[in-house]
Amino acid sequence: MREACGVFGIYSFKDDSPFRDVYYGLFALQHRGQESAGIAVSNLEDVKVQKGMGLVNQVFNEQSINQLHGKIAIGHVRYSTTGSSNIENAQPILINSKYGPVALAHNGNLINTEDLRCELKERGLSFIGTSDSELIAALISTSDKSDIESAIIDMLNKIKGAYSLVILTKDSLIALRDPNGIRPLSIGKTENAYVFSSETCGFDIIGAHFIRDINNGELVIIKDNEMRSRIFSNDSREALCIFEFIYFARPDSIIHGRSLYESRVNMGKYLAKEHPVRADLVIPVPESGIPAAIGYADESGIPYGEGLIKNRYVGRTFIEPNQEMRSLGVRIKLNPIQDAVRGKKVIVVDDSIVRGTTSRQIVKLLKEAGASEVHMRVSSPKILNPCYYGIDTATRAELIAANLSLEGIAKYLDVDSLGYLSLNNLVKAVALPEKRFCLACFNDDYPVKVPEKMQSLKLFFK
Ligand code: SF4
Structure with a gap:
């Protein structure tokens, strides 16, 4: 995203x-x-x-x-x-x-x-x-x-x-x-x-x-x-786009009187209640997964730690024009801490999964670094529909959750288990009425009707 x-x-x-x-x-x-x-x-x-x-x-x-x-x-x-x-x-x-x-x-x-x-x-x-x-x-x-x-x-x-x-x-x-x-x-x-x-x-x-x-x-x-x-x-x-709360806006910002940081910590807590698993360590996908991982660790009692280090000095992966290079981009950006994850059952918390390419690479990195199990937890629901209002979520054909079952996604990512936050708990975590948000990525309820000819276009040009 x-x-x-x-x-x-x-x-x-x-x-x-x-x-x-x-x-x-x-x-x-x-x-x-x-x-x-x-x-x-x-x-x-x-x-x-x-x-x-x-x-x-x-x-x-x-x-x-x-x-x-x-x-x-x-x-x-x-x-x-x-x-x-x-x-x-x-x-x-x-x-x-x-x-x-x-x-x-x-x-x-x-x-x-x-x-x-x-x-x-x-x-x-x-x-x-x-x-x-x-x-x-x-x-x-x-x-x-x-x-x-x-x-x-x-x-x-x-x-x-x-x-x-x-x-x-x-x-x-x-x-x-x-x-x-x-x-x-x-x-x-x-x-x-x-x-x-x-x-x-x-x-x-x-x-x-x-x-x-x-x-x-x-x-x-x-x-x-x-x-x-x-x-x-x-x-x-x-x-309001719910993704401002999930990921886009900085965690130190406040929207509608709600702290984004606190909302994301709550998302992690609800995620832990919804998808518990026995593990040794909770790690975030830095940096956007940090508050939800803290919330997950807090609720589950499993220790929180860093397992992936982000190189802050490289650009975002949007500069790469194709899937192959996008995969390479993950390796450039993130590196596992071998001593932190070796021999451990790791819960890795991310804010969302769009195409699945990045998540798959992250799981591979963690396994190569010696993690004995990798459990992926996502602090938002499955993204089933594309965005037409200014967010690059890719086309429906590229959205992994729109095309594969939960088991199919877990298999593709090569994780030991996979759990998404439910829409109900996402709204509870934000603690504002559901009707105040655009949730179209999850529930197909677009607040502004999208013309059919726009729906059939490949939306985003790189
Ligand atoms: S469809 Fe709605 S919820 Fe999804 S990214 Fe666009 S504005 Fe946000």
Whole structure:
């Protein structure tokens, strides 16, 4: 599973440059996307943008501080879920419109991109990149409304799918979440600024305090140092992606008032109750499996320890174009601690299994390191359906749980036993009402109807 993107925005009451805060905000959100990064800044007269391929600290340098001086800024880190990974698709996207310069940063995926692209091309527009975010910008710039706020509402009436957006104009900062609130976005504040961030860990790093989450279907505008809100849609149920709780968001973030760390520890505890097994050691698949493994060990009384070491300095496996290289990627990233696992019955806890390729490699590594038994425990239910809202879960044909029985998966992984957390216990672990989440990966209940032609596409382009 890979994240979609991270967005960040800041409106400073002082005329000092908010660039540094956005830079650090993106730094905290780096786990949500590592392919490209960008920052746009307004000095109330003009908007400048700098973006590039790579990590935040590769794209910006000391010179950026002088070049991106202003009062309002937005930033973006990207993992491409639609559109190729290239500079044309890097964000923020900057357009010159009749409302002046407008920059936007998007987290999520639209599901009606084909229709929108055709419609806009028929109106004579051409596109530089291939991302759906460019369509959002085009819809704003071609609106016939007289002011930017009405043009954004106009655009929102046309797009469907998942979107958390931060939008910068010369003199305002706008943030909004789609009618289902599929991707998160929160409001924070420092002494001198309002801040928006995909996750609250973006506030902590700059000393901002959390005010509240933006609601589904809500648009928040900051202009003339004042913040106001309007609801642009109130006829859809909230459906935050449950994978924010399982894996995507950082464990030190808080969503809907719930600590992600605590939720994941609870997932591990419920997993231990549901799938107990006699063993010597509980180990996580680092780093995302750590809290659930701690919870499993705590509940079961089996000692917790490290059994796999992650090389933190290699990129993610998305850079590999095929299955064969993906397998190699696991070996590059993870190495077993032979002394920790040799001769032991090991329970290895991971947050999810998508294709099964990575898990199979991990089991192989542990057995080669001398583990006498390997029991795999997964702190989420079986992923049976693909995501169309901005998460790379692969196609249904590639999802191992959609194609094999539990026994078949265990055999493929070559584990001594396998257990997934049930949906019921996942919801209990998060301790929020089930109806507030998108659980479509598990139960096929998509909050936004996915067009049939999109379902038949191979969704994600690498
Ligand atoms: S389909 Fe799955 S990954 Fe996509 S938003 Fe829903 S729960 Fe999240």
